[in-house]
Amino acid sequence: MDEAVLVLEDGSVHRGEAFGALGRTLGEAVFTTGMTGYQETLTDPSYHRQIVVATAPHIGNTGWNDEDDESQAIQVAGYVVRDPARRPSNWRSRRSLTDELARQGVVGLAGIDTRAVTRRLREAGSMRAGLFSGEALTDTTTMRAQVLDSPEMAGADLAGAVTTREPYTVPATGDTRFRVAALDLGIKANTPRMLAERGAETRVLPSTATIDELLDPFGDGRAPDGVFLSNGPGDPATANHAVELTAEVLRRGVPLFGICFGNQILARALGLGTYKMRYGHRGINVPVIDHTDGTVAITSQNHGFAVAGEPGARVDSPFGTVHLSHSCPNDGTVEGLTCEGVPAFSVQYHPEAAAGPHDAADLFDRFATLMGGR
Numbered sequence: 001m002d003e004a005v006l007v008l009e010d011g012s013v014h015r016g017e018a019f020g021a022l023g024r025t026l027g028e029a030v031f032t033t034g035m036t037g038y039q040e041t042l043t044d045p046s047y048h049r050q051i052v053v054a055t056a057p058h059i060g061n062t063g064w065n066d067e068d069d070e071s072q073a074i075q076v077a078g079y080v081v082r083d084p085a086r087r088p089s090n091w092r093s094r095r096s097l098t099d100e101l102a103r104q105g106v107v108g109l110a111g112i113d114t115r116a117v118t119r120r121l122r123e124a125g126s127m128r129a130g131l132f133s134g135e136a137l138t139d140t141t142t143m144r145a146q147v148l149d150s151p152e153m154a155g156a157d158l159a160g161a162v163t164t165r166e167p168y169t170v171p172a173t174g175d176t177r178f179r180v181a182a183l184d185l186g187i188k189a190n191t192p193r194m195l196a197e198r199g200a201e202t203r204v205l206p207s208t209a210t211i212d213e214l215l216d217p218f219g220d221g222r223a224p225d226g227v228f229l230s231n232g233p234g235d236p237a238t239a240n241h242a243v244e245l246t247a248e249v250l251r252r253g254v255p256l257f258g259i260c261f262g263n264q265i266l267a268r269a270l271g272l273g274t275y276k277m278r279y280g281h282r283g284i285n286v287p288v289i290d291h292t293d294g295t296v297a298i299t300s301q302n303h304g305f306a307v308a309g310e311p312g313a314r315v316d317s318p319f320g321t322v323h324l325s326h327s328c329p330n331d332g333t334v335e336g337l338t339c340e341g342v343p344a345f346s347v348q349y350h351p352e353a354a355a356g357p358h359d360a361a362d363l364f365d366r367f368a369t370l371m372g373g374r
């Protein structure tokens with residue numbers, strides 16, 4: 001077994017075994033508490049430039065299949081687990097997680113107490129980190145200097161690195177009832193699928209799309225029935241182009257739905273602020289209260305930034321009143337917005353549930369209703 005080392009920005013060094021590819025990788029160390037769904041996590045573009053630490057001790061049990069990828073490739077900068085499965089077992093598995101990481105050149109680390117690392121990240125906050133193995137493994141001072149030289153997540157503009165180069169269309173399942181323009185800031189494959197099941201034909205556009213392209217997504221002179229803002233990596237404070245597009249969509253009154261990064265962009269277009277959380281929410285059992293009816297949903301989450309404000313409050317915006325309609329009871333983080341003056345809403349969590357519970361799937365129905373009600 002080759003040795004591999006996790007070096008955190010705080011100077012702590014965690015020694016384990018190489019897992020996947022050998023080499024060096026730098027990124028923001030974050031932890032996720034999901035006990036399953038690692039294939040969806042690793043291929044979620046929102047994790048771009050993050051080294052993901054799994055608190056669940058056994059990872060890789062169901063191997064790697066050809067169906068569950070959320071994008072074209074593994075997106076995480078690195079992966080840290082405690083005890084990788086020695087032999088995967090699942091009827092859909094095609095190869096092991098270890099082999100897939102190696103095949104895609106993703107550097108990982110196994111055999112360390114990931115819960116101890118998590119406690120450190122929980123107390124001190126997410127921080128820059130590096131994984132080093134093979135020839136990249138040198139002395140601690142040199143490795144830490146490389147970590148300290150790497151860019152911070154705050155201020156990172158990353159949507160351009162993961163967005164589609166060319167627009168593409170995902171057809172509706174059955175009859176086309178709606179036509180949706182989706183701004184791809186790091187979209188997951190399951191989202192257009194969820195829209196398709198509700199009769200939406202989705203045109204997925206690069207993050208650099210102009211307002212004319214967004215409002216005529218199929219190039220036939222017709223406005224879309226709705227605009228979707230996807231999830232994505234990086235700091236929402238940098239996403240000025242997406243914020244400007246969103247403000248124009250709101251001005252035109254086209255129905256709009258945003259998820260995660262999309263929630264943060266809608267917030268900014270409404271004049272609200274965003275901030276970096278200490279360690280974020282990453283897992284598949286995060287509770288969210290809907291302040292409109294008091295119900296609680298268990299949700300899939302992956303965010304390190306959040307919208308500033310008082311849960312349940314109503315605030316003024318250039319587009320009328322905004323209800324900070326959803327929040328997380330664990331820590332009072334704002335988890336969703338409902339505009340009362342324009343047809344727009346968004347959530348900080350993942351109704352596409354990949355991986356995760358399906359409690360929030362009805363948000364796609366809500367978007368369909370909003371589009372149908374025009």
Ligand SMILES: NC(=O)CC[C@H](N)C(=O)O
Pocket residue numbers: 046230231232233234235236259260261262302303304305306
């Ligand atoms: N999943 C997402 O869209 C994440 C949004 C943003 N990058 C954050 O970390 O908060």
